[in-house]
Amino acid sequence: MVAGGALLAIGALVAGAMVVQGQLNVESPALLAWLAVIGAGAFMAGLVYMAVRQLQIRRHLPPERYRGPAVLILVLLVLAIAFLLTAPFGSDASALVLGEGELTTLGAIVLLVSTQVALLLVSWFLVFRPGAMAGLPSLPGRNAAGAITSGVGWGVVAWLGSTGIAAVVVYLLELLGIEPEPQAAERAIAMLDPLLVILAVVILAPIAEEIFFRGVVFNALLRESGRRWAYIGSSALFAVIHVSLVALVPIFVLGLALAWIYQRTGNLLAPMAMHATVNAISVALALLVRFDLVRLPV
Numbered sequence: 558m559v560a561g562g563a564l565l566a567i568g569a570l571v572a573g574a575m576v577v578q579g580q581l582n583v584e585s586p587a588l589l590a591w592l593a594v595i596g597a598g599a600f601m602a603g604l605v606y607m608a609v610r611q612l613q614i615r616r617h618l619p620p621e622r623y624r625g626p627a628v629l630i631l632v633l634l635v636l637a638i639a640f641l642l643t644a645p646f647g648s649d650a651s652a653l654v655l656g657e658g659e660l661t662t663l664g665a666i667v668l669l670v671s672t673q674v675a676l677l678l679v680s681w682f683l684v685f686r687p688g689a690m691a692g693l694p695s696l697p698g699r700n701a702a703g704a705i706t707s708g709v710g711w712g713v714v715a716w717l718g719s720t721g722i723a724a725v726v727v728y729l730l731e732l733l734g735i736e737p738e739p740q741a742a743e744r745a746i747a748m749l750d751p752l753l754v755i756l757a758v759v760i761l762a763p764i765a766e767e768i769f770f771r772g773v774v775f776n777a778l779l780r781e782s783g784r785r786w787a788y789i790g791s792s793a794l795f796a797v798i799h800v801s802l803v804a805l806v807p808i809f810v811l812g813l814a815l816a817w818i819y820q821r822t823g824n825l826l827a828p829m830a831m832h833a834t835v836n837a838i839s840v841a842l843a844l845l846v847r848f849d850l851v852r853l854p855v
Contacts, residue, residue, distance in 0.1 A: 558603030565596030601637035623777040625689030638675035669757035673765035704824035712834025719807040737803045746843040763832035770795045771819045
């Protein structure tokens with residue numbers, strides 16, 4: 558079911574892209590969209606079965622072990638849920654990514670928060686609710702104020718570092734003749750209501766992503782594969798899910814820093830505050846440029 562659903566969804570999406578580019582003639586393009594949704598649904602159903610089955614098998618492990626579904630299954634489920642949530646808003650996605658058509662308010666909201674909602678749903682129903690990660694400190698934990706202060710301070714440092722790395726990546730890509738494309742978040746900041754952007758990018762994204770990538774993925778890999786793979790695996794998945802060639806390396810390095818501050822403080826509030834600070838600085842600068850309050854050198 559997983560393999561068949563993936564092939565159906567990918568095939569329908571590729572065919573749809575060929576129709577848009579004029580390379581394929583289909584009488585009913587809407588059928589391709591439905592096939593993609595059906596394929597994604599089958600893909601997700603197969604993943605859910607595998608996840609539940611693994612929960613049943615691993616529930617007999619001792620509490621100090623990770624007793625949840627494989628991390629890769631969780632990530633694929635997040636992607637499948639996000640796709641199904643955004644599937645009815647294809648025209649809004651085209652408006653946001655390609656600049657074609659009109660972006661509705663509802664479509665913008667769904668596109669901005671779908672992945673975060675999927676991260677929270679998967680974390681809750683397949684890890685925290687079934688008790689697959691016993692022994693973790695609960696929020697807000699001890700010394701919440703100290704964790705937040707530390708996260709904000711290191712967030713400024715992380716923003717400077719990730720921005721510098723991103724500049725180097727852009728420079729290298731341009732040397733290779735590759736024109737970097739702006740991320741969807743950058744397009745959203747340039748187009749959408751600033752309040753909506755702040756709520757989605759500065760508040761919801763750090764909470765959802767830290768709960769999943771540090772709270773679930775990092776801890777799962779730490780218990781099963783050790784500290785090194787916990788850092789590398791959680792940061793790599795954190796980078797890949799953002800789907801950006803330019804941001805791949807900076808986000809991977811940021812993921813390492815977020816994992817470090819989480820393990821250093823033992824409190825998820827620290828990486829949440831750090832992540833929120835990085836996003837807040839980027840959003841603030843982008844909005845200042847958007848409204849012509851600041852002009853960046855060309």
